[in-house]
Amino acid sequence: xxxxxxxxLQIAQFPNLDSEGFEKTSDATSRYNCxxxxxxxxxxxxxxxxxxxxxNYWPSGVPFDDTLDTFQKMFRLDNYxxxxxxxxxxxxxxxxxxMRDAHVTHAxxxxxxxxxxxxxxxxxxxxxxxxxxxxxxxxxxxxCIMERKRALSDPIGEGxxxxxxx
Amino acid sequence: MSEALCWAPSxxxxxxxxxxxxxxxxxxxxxxxEGWGKLFSLDAARSEREFSELSKEWLSATLNMxxxxxxxxxxxxxxxxxxxWRAVPSILxxxxxxxxxxxxxxxxxxxxxxxxxxxxxxxxxxxxxAWLRWGAENxxxxxxxxxxxxxx
Numbered sequence: 001x002x003x004x005x006x007x008x009l010q011i012a013q014f015p016n017l018d019s020e021g022f023e024k025t026s027d028a029t030s031r032y033n034c035x036x037x038x039x040x041x042x043x044x045x046x047x048x049x050x051x052x053x054x055x056n057y058w059p060s061g062v063p064f065d066d067t068l069d070t071f072q073k074m075f076r077l078d079n080y081x082x083x084x085x086x087x088x089x090x091x092x093x094x095x096x097x098x099m100r101d102a103h104v105t106h107a108x109x110x111x112x113x114x115x116x117x118x119x120x121x122x123x124x125x126x127x128x129x130x131x132x133x134x135x136x137x138x139x140x141x142x143x144c145i146m147e148r149k150r151a152l153s154d155p156i157g158e159g160x161x162x163x164x165x166x
Numbered sequence: 167m168s169e170a171l172c173w174a175p176s177x178x179x180x181x182x183x184x185x186x187x188x189x190x191x192x193x194x195x196x197x198x199x200e201g202w203g204k205l206f207s208l209d210a211a212r213s214e215r216e217f218s219e220l221s222k223e224w225l226s227a228t229l230n231m232x233x234x235x236x237x238x239x240x241x242x243x244x245x246x247x248x249x250x251w252r253a254v255p256s257i258l259x260x261x262x263x264x265x266x267x268x269x270x271x272x273x274x275x276x277x278x279x280x281x282x283x284x285x286x287x288x289x290x291x292x293x294x295x296a297w298l299r300w301g302a303e304n305x306x307x308x309x310x311x312x313x314x315x316x317x318x
Contacts (some may be wrong), residue, residue: 008229030265030290033232044288050234051271057288066235071255121230
């Protein structure tokens with residue numbers, strides 16, 4: 001089984017990762033982040049504008065802050081709505097939003113297998129068995145689950161296939 | 167301290183300069199070009215060392231972060247911004263990497279410029295290429311052809 005220390009996933013940041021289980025699914029890259037990957041995008045870094053200029057991609061019309069309300073607005077653009085359960089449901093695609101100190105820190109996307117896929121900052125992306133796997137001092141806790149009907153064009157739920165994907 | 171040294175705002179009498187002969191500067195009149203050249207070389211080397219340490223610290227600490235708030239308010243990132251223009255050559259050098267780090271907020275804050283087209287926001291390789299072109303156009307070192315970054 002993969003170990004977090006093998007991939008610079010510090011125990012201090014992800015204390016539950018090893019016990020909850022994960023599998024690396026890509027090499028580290030700065031090209032995209034968790035929000036991009038939760039939108040099945042592996043080409044661009046998504047985040048609300050921060051600092052003097054827009055250095056990140058952010059959908060137009062969505063405010064530039066890292067509140068839960070703003071990220072919910074962003075995911076609603078793709079037909080997600082807030083729901084009550086993270087349990088896997090056939091034909092339904094879910095994302096989970098993490099927060100720490102009232103600021104959004106991360107998002108994960110559920111796969112057809114029921115497991116979750118996450119891009120860890122500039123680091124690897126990985127499949128994790130539970131949402132608790134990434135809860136901890138860095139990402140905080142899961143604050144919200146959103147769902148939409150799974151697109152017919154994406155029945156497996158693996159998202160965008162990247163060049164060289166296994 | 168001689169009058170000449172008082173003119174150099176970045177000079178600090180630390181052990182970094184232990185080998186520097188301050189008596190290269192005359193106590194009166196115009197300081198020698200050679201003297202200033204030695205002083206600036208020392209300062210550039212010191213800035214590069216300091217940036218290198220801060221960069222390693224920041225890259226390590228923020229590797230697993232997506233949040234711009236977390237990444238760009240990290241103390242090491244803020245310290246790089248405080249280095250100001252002295253950090254720009256080292257930052258541009260790092261942007262030549264195959265996986266350019268996110269130094270764009272620092273560069274914009276320091277230079278008060280933004281050479282990145284709006285449609286390229288979030289496209290890391292293109293943003294790095296835009297800044298490297300800016301660096302080449304503004305008299306920084308010889309750079310790798312920025313066009314090579316776009317194909318990545």
